[in-house]
Amino acid sequence: MNIEDKLFWDRFKVDEESHLKIIDGEKCIKECQGQPCLYLCPANVYRLEENRISVSHEGCLECGSCRIACPHLNIDWRFPKGGYGISHKFG
Amino acid sequence: MKEAFDVAIVGAGPAGTSAACILADAGIKTIVFERGEYPGAKNMSGGVLYGYDLAQVLPDYVKRRCPIERNIVESRIWYLDKEGGYSLAYRDSIFAAERKHNVFTVSRAKFDCWYAQQAAKKGALVVPATVVVDLPRDEKGFVVGVVTGREDGEVRAKITLLADGINSPLAASTGFRLEPKAEEVALAVKEIIELPAEVIEGRFNVSAEDGVTTEVLGAITGGMSGVAVIYTNKSSLSLSVGANLADFAAEKIKPYELMEEFKQHPMVAPLISGGKPMEYTAHWLAEGGYDAIPKLYGDGYLITGDSAMLFNTPHREGSNLAMASGKMAAETIIEAMKGKDCSRDGLAGYGRRLAESYVIKDMKKYRRFGRFLYQNKEIFNQLPHLAAFAGREIITVNGVSKKEKQKLIIRELRRQLSLCRLIRLAWRGWRSVK
Structure with missing residues (x-):
């Protein structure tokens, strides 16, 4: 069971514009030791690419964990626009 | 406007x-x-x-x-190691009938x-x-x-x-x-597993409309300070597992992998067997x-x-x-x-x-509890393992005298946790909830 399958059960209304932004991408590669966002995000939004960390905001479950656990507070985290993002069917 | x-x-x-x-x-x-x-x-x-x-x-x-969803008539607490564990349950007819809807799932x-x-x-x-x-x-x-x-x-x-x-x-x-600090929140993930109402009633030994809550502690959170739950809904089960966010960051355990492990636990798997997962969500709990x-x-x-x-x-x-x-x-x-x-x-x-009100009075009473769990990881590591070792020895009938079994259990206990550490743990635990 991988995370993509789990996210497939959920209902999302995706905004084209991302509500999550890494403020300084270089910091993630050059300064961040643990890169906890790669592990603790329950939707695996953050992935390590060759030279950067990519952000797939489409599957964000809006828990806020990446924002406060980032050792450099390097994530600009907003709520998706009203009505966008995940809509719980059961909750 | x-x-x-x-x-x-x-x-x-x-x-x-x-x-x-x-x-x-x-x-x-x-x-x-x-x-x-x-x-x-x-x-x-x-x-x-x-x-x-x-x-x-x-x-x-x-x-x-x-x-x-269901009127809760029984509350279970499980303390689990990887292979099994202890179950404590309370149910009574006065709570179920006269205090109907005191606790219910939604x-x-x-x-x-x-x-x-x-x-x-x-x-x-x-x-x-x-x-x-x-x-x-x-x-x-x-x-x-x-x-x-x-x-x-x-x-x-x-x-x-x-x-x-x-x-x-x-x-x-x-x-x-x-902004809360990472150690002040727990991150929980939840899955809704769909099952026919009669199957839920059979597996949890309840009649229609009634249900059971199960809170789970122990080695199921990968050594992190956390908890899991299994709640019965009308025609689904709510499974959640969560742990302190600072522990998630330190241990590099992925929340969805923790959930998968929980679902495969020998005490959990039979309850959700044949169920269809319907939703996967995540949320914080205030742990501060x-x-x-x-x-x-x-x-x-x-x-x-x-x-x-x-x-x-x-x-x-x-x-x-x-x-x-x-x-x-x-x-x-x-x-x-x-x-x-x-x-x-x-x-x-x-x-x-x-x-x-009870709101602040209860929060004051338990003000040290979150920190107690966070700072005493034995509760999620050695202790469930020891408890399981003791439980397994006690239920096994194999010609070894009970006195000898008792010695065996105490020896294992001392090997893993000093008596002093154990007493300190019990004392701190008591202080955190008294």
Whole structure:
């Protein structure tokens, strides 16, 4: 069971514009030791690419964990626009 | 719209909607903003709600067709190692019948939606799909309403109630509550597993409409300070597993992998066997306890529910604290409006009401509990392993005398945890809940 399958059960209304932004991408590669966002995000939004960390905001479950656990507070985290993002069917 | 209201509420969850119901009943012009497509769209909890606190707001909630999943008649606590574990359960007929709906399970998407409809019927204006992005103040520092993400989205109000939940970038950016530290929240993930009602009733030994809650501690959180739950709904099970966010960061354990492991545990797998997963969600729980509660009110504003970090960790109570604090906030607002004083002094009754209620009394009682779990990882490592070793020895009949088995268990105990450490653990545990 991988995370993509789990996210497939959920209902999302995706905004084209991302509500999550890494403020300084270089910091993630050059300064961040643990890169906890790669592990603790329950939707695996953050992935390590060759030279950067990519952000797939489409599957964000809006828990806020990446924002406060980032050792450099390097994530600009907003709520998706009203009505966008995940809509719980059961909750 | 630059319309003026008496009260603006941010968030249509149990706290905000409870306040909206009371305010609307008193004829106070109230507007509630909800960022989700509908109230409940962003909300998640284990899924237990409490009839006592709901009845304080809506005494006739059953008649109003509150979407109850199952009336809880049995509460189980499991302490598990990887291969098995202990189960302690309590059920009785007085609780099941005479105190019906004291505890029940809900789907938050359905419940919160229904609850907000009741507030709307009473006269509150509920506006979904609207994010509040700022809380403007006047020159004296009074909060004077909200700014929403909509065009010309400023709405004036004499008093603003923050009920926007634990993940509140708004509270942090406007300075009403500091951003929680990672160790002050637990991150929980949840799955809804669909099963036929009769199958659930058979597996949990309950009749139709009745259900069971199971709280799980032990080696199921990968050595992290955390908890899992299994709650019965009408035709699904709610499975959640969560741990302290700082532990997740340190251990590099992925939340969804922890969930997969939990689902495969020999005591969990048979309960969900044949079930169809329907939803996967994530949410924080306030773990900071009494010491993490922010300043609860000020000039023109109050903070309530999860936004105020009101959560009773050992008793998994949160939705009731939200409803109770929302109600107390509303009562205070009514008082302030009558006295025409929306300042900090005019709203001081909120602090007094909370302090006199079970909300703050319980949080004070358990103020050390979260830290106790976080700082004593044996509870999630060696201790469940030792408990399982002892349990396995005790149920195995193999010609070894009981005296010898006892010696074997004590030897293993000493090998893994010193007696001194064990006593200290018991003492600290007692101190954290006494």
